[in-house]
Amino acid sequence: MTTATHAQTTPATTRAELAPWLIVLAGLLVMFAPTVSDLLNTIWADDEQAHGPIILAVSLWLLYRTGPAVVRAPGAPAPVAGALLLTLALVSYVVGRSQAIIQLEIGALIPALMAALLIQSGPAALKRAWFPLFFLIFMIPLPGVFVQTVTIPLKMGASWVAEHILYAAGYPIARTGVILQVGQYQLLVADACAGLHTMFTLEALGLLYMNIVGHSNVRRNILLALLILPISFAANVIRVVALILITYHLGDEAGQGFLHGFAGMVLFLTALVLILLIDGLLGRIPALRERSSG
Numbered sequence: 001m002t003t004a005t006h007a008q009t010t011p012a013t014t015r016a017e018l019a020p021w022l023i024v025l026a027g028l029l030v031m032f033a034p035t036v037s038d039l040l041n042t043i044w045a046d047d048e049q050a051h052g053p054i055i056l057a058v059s060l061w062l063l064y065r066t067g068p069a070v071v072r073a074p075g076a077p078a079p080v081a082g083a084l085l086l087t088l089a090l091v092s093y094v095v096g097r098s099q100a101i102i103q104l105e106i107g108a109l110i111p112a113l114m115a116a117l118l119i120q121s122g123p124a125a126l127k128r129a130w131f132p133l134f135f136l137i138f139m140i141p142l143p144g145v146f147v148q149t150v151t152i153p154l155k156m157g158a159s160w161v162a163e164h165i166l167y168a169a170g171y172p173i174a175r176t177g178v179i180l181q182v183g184q185y186q187l188l189v190a191d192a193c194a195g196l197h198t199m200f201t202l203e204a205l206g207l208l209y210m211n212i213v214g215h216s217n218v219r220r221n222i223l224l225a226l227l228i229l230p231i232s233f234a235a236n237v238i239r240v241v242a243l244i245l246i247t248y249h250l251g252d253e254a255g256q257g258f259l260h261g262f263a264g265m266v267l268f269l270t271a272l273v274l275i276l277l278i279d280g281l282l283g284r285i286p287a288l289r290e291r292s293s294g
Contacts, residue, residue: 021071024116031093031112035105043102043141051201055139058208062132063113070117073125082118085111107140131211138204142196151196157233159189162240171248182248189240198268199232206275213279220288224279231278235271242267 036056044052063070089112096105110133117126126133155178163175166182173182178189206228210221246254282288 048197052139059132059136070125073121075122075124077122078118082115086115155189161237202232239267
């Protein structure tokens with residue numbers, strides 16, 4: 001009899017728990033739907049920024065997956081801290097929207113979600129949802145000044161390494177800055193080939209991989225996260241070398257056509273495979289092995 005009564009009251013309790021969260025969700029949709037729509041039609045429509053909506057979707061899925069644990073998190077709400085974060089989110093959103101600073105506008109989503117968690121459930125809920133909130137950082141478009149500053153040395157580095165690899169392999173190649181001369185063809189290492197956005201996206205995917213795998217060894221996680229940066233640079237160099245070889249052997253049309261995009265996709269997957277392989281190698285190091293619960 002007691003069990004039956006409990007079964008009847010559980011759905012009502014669940015609806016009562018979800019009601020305030022549905023109100024929060026509705027408010028966030030009203031606030032940020034125009035921003036997401038603008039991004040989908042502008043910045044995120046660019047191939048270099050196409051990871052943005054994917055990051056957003058994955059983060060929302062992770063929040064949904066942790067929803068029950070967040071709703072039932074122990075502890076008292078923290079309305080004061082939540083109100084401060086909500087104020088920060090509103091200021092960031094208003095300034096970003098009015099001044100067309102998209103980083104502030106879409107970035108306001110993170111403190112807004114944090115504020116909702118603190119006001120509704122408290123610090124324990126925020127702690128349980130820390131990774132999806134942190135992962136949202138990778139959807140924010142990189143500032144143009146930062147991109148220009150970092151892209152130049154990346155282009156120079158990729159050009160230099162590609163030149164030395166092909167020269168050692170016996171190809172007639174020379175370099176002037178970021179311009180490579182191979183045979184009769186002259187190739188410019190463009191901003192898109194610098195790998196900055198690839199590096200940013202691979203770092204995000206590497207962190208997602210670590211979150212899903214759930215390694216308990218902190219040093220292993222930190223080391224793998226740091227190694228993702230040189231892995232992505234190496235993958236980008238391989239892409240540049242591959243495009244040079246395609247152009248040299250198959251002609252300029254092949255290098256600039258379908259094979260250009262295909263090489264980027266294949267080498268992006270190659271970088272992900274390298275992340276998996278290096279993670280496996282790190283697991284063989286005694287100091288980085290997982291500790292059994294027994």
